[in-house]
Amino acid sequence: MALVLTEEQSMLRDSARGLISDKAPVSHLRSLRDSKDATGFSRELWKAFAEMGFSGLLVPENFGGSGLGCVEAGVVMEEIGRTLMPSPFLSTAVLAASALSRGGSEAQKSAHLPRIADGSLLAALAIDEGAKHRPLQTNLQAVRSGNGFKLNGAKALVVDGHTADLLIVAGRTGGVAGERGGLTLFLVDPKAKGVAIERTVMVDAHNAARIEFANVEVDADHVLGEVDQGAALLDGVLNIGRGAVASEMVGLSEEVFGRTVTYLKERKQFGKLIGEFQALQHRAAQLYIDIEITRAAVLKALQALDGDFERAGAAVAVAKARAGTTATLAVQEGVQMHGGMGMTDQFDIGFFMKRARVCQELFGDSNYHADQLARMKGY
Amino acid sequence: MSDLETFRRETRAWLEANCPPEMRRPMTSENDTYWGGRNAKFSSEPQRVWFERMRDKGWTVPDWPKEYGGGGLDRAEHKVLREEMSAIGARAPLSSFGIWMLGPALLKYGNEAQKKEHLPKIAAGLIRWCQGYSEPNAGSDLASLQTRAESDGDDYIITGQKIWTSYANYADWIFCLVRTDPAAKKHDGISFILFDMASKGVSTKPILLISGYSPFCETFFDNVRVPKSHVVGTVNRGWDVAKYLLQHERAMISGMGERGVGRPLGQVAADSVGADEQGRLEDTMLRSQISTFEVDEAALAAAAERAVDLAKAGQSHPAFSSAMKYYGTELNKRRHEILMSAGGIDALEWESERSRGGARPRAWLRTKANSIEGGTSEVMLGIVAKRILDLPGA
Numbered sequence: 001m002a003l004v005l006t007e008e009q010s011m012l013r014d015s016a017r018g019l020i021s022d023k024a025p026v027s028h029l030r031s032l033r034d035s036k037d038a039t040g041f042s043r044e045l046w047k048a049f050a051e052m053g054f055s056g057l058l059v060p061e062n063f064g065g066s067g068l069g070c071v072e073a074g075v076v077m078e079e080i081g082r083t084l085m086p087s088p089f090l091s092t093a094v095l096a097a098s099a100l101s102r103g104g105s106e107a108q109k110s111a112h113l114p115r116i117a118d119g120s121l122l123a124a125l126a127i128d129e130g131a132k133h134r135p136l137q138t139n140l141q142a143v144r145s146g147n148g149f150k151l152n153g154a155k156a157l158v159v160d161g162h163t164a165d166l167l168i169v170a171g172r173t174g175g176v177a178g179e180r181g182g183l184t185l186f187l188v189d190p191k192a193k194g195v196a197i198e199r200t201v202m203v204d205a206h207n208a209a210r211i212e213f214a215n216v217e218v219d220a221d222h223v224l225g226e227v228d229q230g231a232a233l234l235d236g237v238l239n240i241g242r243g244a245v246a247s248e249m250v251g252l253s254e255e256v257f258g259r260t261v262t263y264l265k266e267r268k269q270f271g272k273l274i275g276e277f278q279a280l281q282h283r284a285a286q287l288y289i290d291i292e293i294t295r296a297a298v299l300k301a302l303q304a305l306d307g308d309f310e311r312a313g314a315a316v317a318v319a320k321a322r323a324g325t326t327a328t329l330a331v332q333e334g335v336q337m338h339g340g341m342g343m344t345d346q347f348d349i350g351f352f353m354k355r356a357r358v359c360q361e362l363f364g365d366s367n368y369h370a371d372q373l374a375r376m377k378g379y
Numbered sequence: 380m381s382d383l384e385t386f387r388r389e390t391r392a393w394l395e396a397n398c399p400p401e402m403r404r405p406m407t408s409e410n411d412t413y414w415g416g417r418n419a420k421f422s423s424e425p426q427r428v429w430f431e432r433m434r435d436k437g438w439t440v441p442d443w444p445k446e447y448g449g450g451g452l453d454r455a456e457h458k459v460l461r462e463e464m465s466a467i468g469a470r471a472p473l474s475s476f477g478i479w480m481l482g483p484a485l486l487k488y489g490n491e492a493q494k495k496e497h498l499p500k501i502a503a504g505l506i507r508w509c510q511g512y513s514e515p516n517a518g519s520d521l522a523s524l525q526t527r528a529e530s531d532g533d534d535y536i537i538t539g540q541k542i543w544t545s546y547a548n549y550a551d552w553i554f555c556l557v558r559t560d561p562a563a564k565k566h567d568g569i570s571f572i573l574f575d576m577a578s579k580g581v582s583t584k585p586i587l588l589i590s591g592y593s594p595f596c597e598t599f600f601d602n603v604r605v606p607k608s609h610v611v612g613t614v615n616r617g618w619d620v621a622k623y624l625l626q627h628e629r630a631m632i633s634g635m636g637e638r639g640v641g642r643p644l645g646q647v648a649a650d651s652v653g654a655d656e657q658g659r660l661e662d663t664m665l666r667s668q669i670s671t672f673e674v675d676e677a678a679l680a681a682a683a684e685r686a687v688d689l690a691k692a693g694q695s696h697p698a699f700s701s702a703m704k705y706y707g708t709e710l711n712k713r714r715h716e717i718l719m720s721a722g723g724i725d726a727l728e729w730e731s732e733r734s735r736g737g738a739r740p741r742a743w744l745r746t747k748a749n750s751i752e753g754g755t756s757e758v759m760l761g762i763v764a765k766r767i768l769d770l771p772g773a
């Protein structure tokens with residue numbers, strides 16, 4: 001497969017870009033933040049997303065979606081990254097849709113997937129418990145009780161947790177923190193007794209929540225996949241999420257970089273355009289090269305996820321690690337080269353810096369993924 | 380089964396039957412490279428066998444047209460061949476500036492007579508070429524070169540000095556930049572010309588490098604007579620040819636790290652620094668350097684693949700090879716710093732048997748030239764800044 005977008009994928013990009021840049025420029029996020037909007041995203045826009053088929057991108061056709069792949073999801077994520085549009089695309093259309101379609105029973109699929117595709121159901125994936133992403137460290141206890149399980153524990157950084165109609169929760173039905181065996185995924189109703197959701201207002205003004213589970217009862221048929229065998233399913237879903245977030249970071253990096261280069265061509269000091277200074281030219285060129293190389297690595301990972309899924313892990317680790325360092329550099333250089341202007345809230349660039357920090361942590365930062373790659377290679 | 384799958388199966392079988400086992404091991408010294416030429420000698424029988432078999436299939440230059448001694452493979456087939464060769468660790472049968480640099484330039488700018496004359500000889504490894512670009516006062520500022528070519532009937536008389544001419548003392552022919560119009564602006568009076576290094580008036584003097592090797596020379600031209608028909612492209616428009624060739628040179632240099640791949644860095648490091656019970660390198664900082672290096676290396680490989688696909692789709696920027704050259708060479712330097720660090724004290728031996736003649740430190744020192752030869756890293760960044768990002772200032 002060629003490492004360039006196909007014609008159909010480019011068309012998808014153009015239509016996503018059209019909608020997003022028109023309806024949700026950075027000022028959209030800014031106004032949600034400033035008004036302390038309770039939902040944290042625009043439901044109206046999400047409806048428009050659904051009408052364009054974006055919410056059902058990864059939902060199989062027989063469940064009302066378009067049955068497309070990770071490359072297509074990445075294409076949309078990249079456009080989201082350009083304007084930082086807050087939306088349930090990642091949580092619902094990417095993570096929940098792939099968790100359900102990869103691990104769900106027929107009943108679970110038909111109950112939820114069509115509603116994800118038509119935009120009427122929002123879902124969230126609850127994994128992390130500590131300060132850093134460590135899925136195997138899951139410690140939320142899921143103890144057998146009656147016909148089902150009782151959940152006790154807490155989750156952090158649940159993206160879109162406070163608006164979700166459905167939670168997908170990783171719990172431990174066996175083993176101890178650190179082990180692969182004994183992990184199980186559950187479909188949990190956020191309104192169930194014992195679920196306490198606190199919206200955490202985040203540095204990037206995107207949605208996230210802390211969720212506590214106190215003796216929450218879950219029916220046996222709400223297990224997603226198989227009991228104790230959830231690690232493989234979780235790996236797969238997380239890898240798709242990682243590819244998606246890496247794409248968002250590519251979009252974000254490219255946008256900040258574009259704004260920075262424009263500024264270099266406009267701003268004058270010492271009677272010259274600052275873009276004439278070789279010190280800045282070389283840093284700009286390095287950043288450009290970094291972004292181009294990362295873009296290739298991310299596309300490679302997305303294609304791998306659509307191709308040989310089982311063997312995509314290394315490519316995903318490379319993509320997420322690269323995207324994290326590149327986005328970090330892009331926002332830092334962006335702020336620095338904008339001088340004092342870059343530090344003002346009035347200027348959009350700070351929004352990119354904040355979002356990059358969150359994307360870096362989501363599903364493992366660059367260190368985590370470099371470490372994963374080393375483990376895969378056995379050193 | 381698709382044609383490509385058939386091609387893959389046949390290629391795999393052919394390589395299996397024809398690539399000697401000795402030619403499937405990582406190269407360890409300069410001797411392992413076969414450069415061809417009038418005075419070429421094979422360092423071993425397997426090297427000869429491998430070269431001749433590949434040559435007979437046109438696979439020293441798999442993607443060149445068959446009429447010029449190539450294999451006539453299309454892009455997809457060429458990729459399959461590369462993949463199958465790298466799967467068994469097969470060495471390149473022939474290394475040559477003719478293949479990497481001059482050939483592509485001749486294919487684009489040469490006239491039919493020049494193509495017929497030179498390309499098949501390059502493919503068959505009969506003529507070894509060197510590159511006469513740099514001069515003592517024209518390095519990064521290449522277009523300020525001064526070597527003169529004065530018209531004399533059907534010939535030019537060439538006088539001047541080149542420097543850093545790699546393997547000039549072994550080369551049979553040179554592709555050379557000369558000034559044919561001293562009055563014109565510096566880019567507009569240059570021609571690209573080919574001539575035999577055995578011509579009267581050509582002499583070379585080797586320069587010793589920090590690696591202990593002396594692969595390049597000062598090259599002197601004292602009234603060398605060269606027929607005008609040896610100019611490639613248009614007279615005084617040699618800069619176009621020169622730049623096009625540089626794109627290929629840069630692409631080649633950026634891929635240099637890949638050609639030398641030996642054992643995985645993690646294993647090399649484990650041999651000397653040891654591992655803990657879980658198999659992780661004892662030196663955790665080194666482990667982290669290796670893993671971040673490998674992230675970047677995998678990303679670069681993807682970018683190289685994408686660059687080819689973009690070119691095919693007509694979406695690539697002509698200056699992109701400068702971006703790849705910059706990144707590839709900086710990365711290759713990092714690889715060798717890591718190798719030295721992983722080798723520790725053992726990697727410091729320069730002449731012992733155990734160190735195979737100091738292969739590792741010599742290779743490490745050689746890589747320092749990667750970000751200089753073919754245009755320095757600074758010059759590459761300048762090209763990206765101006766030509767791709769369109770930043771202001773000359």
Ligand SMILES: Cc1cc2nc3c(=O)[nH]c(=O)nc-3n(C[C@H](O)[C@H](O)[C@H](O)COP(=O)(O)OP(=O)(O)OC[C@H]3O[C@@H](n4cnc5c(N)ncnc54)[C@H](O)[C@@H]3O)c2cc1C
Binds near residue numbers: 514518754755757
């Ligand atoms: C191993 C090796 C093989 C080579 N093989 C050949 C060959 O076969 N044929 C051939 O013709 N040449 C060859 N070269 C020469 C090579 O192309 C030149 O060395 C190179 O172009 C740099 O020129 P220079 O050495 O004169 O350095 P200079 O141009 O003097 O550069 C010195 C320093 O100044 C910096 N600098 C220069 N201009 C700028 C600028 N505008 N902005 C910022 N920094 C700048 C450079 O980056 C460098 O750091 C080879 C070189 C090496 C090391």
